[in-house]
């Protein structure tokens with residue numbers, strides 16, 4: 001059975017590879033995400049390599065084996081199901097669940113997770129709009145556009161957030177934006193690429209380029 005730390009490494013490597021397909025998953029990038037030194041990462045990579053969970057070649061980067069990928073997807077599945085549970089059944093807000101789910105994702109009972117999935121009605125998405133992998137590890141990530149890529153005059157719906165940090169989600173709450181919010185791009189400020197948008201046919205909000213690069217939309 002993998003340790004908490006091992007599961008966290010597998011998850012981080014999976015997400016790095018997914019975020020930039022074709023790009024090398026380097027020790028430095030993993031160290032960045034795991035907030036640790038490159039030397040500690042190298043040790044852990046060797047250990048995971050010996051367990052048959054990844055291939056690691058110095059200067060070539062890291063790739064997960066089928067078993068490593070399976071474990072990463074199971075951890076992501078547990079994390080996202082627990083997030084749904086916390087929001088839907090325990091009344092947590094979407095900015096409060098990530099840290100708690102970071103702990104719960106390491107519970108090891110497959111039966112518990114199967115019952116949880118059933119209890120929640122087999123949800124497809126977590127509270128941040130991220131897809132929940134199936135028990136077999138299938139995960140379909142729709143290709144959504146980023147709000148920041150839209151031009152004035154375009155309309156759409158917010159479907160997911162790229163950044164799930166509490167500060168970002170609290171900001172969205174403050175300006176009245178969440179999953180399902182309708183919006184219309186009114187103007188783009190050429191100077192810094194911030195956007196003026198109308199949210200839910202109601203208030204007008206000025207969002208920075210940084211914010212608009214972290215919101216997925218259908219348009």
Ligand SMILES: [Zn+2]
Pocket residue numbers: 079083097098099101164
């Ligand atoms: Zn989360």
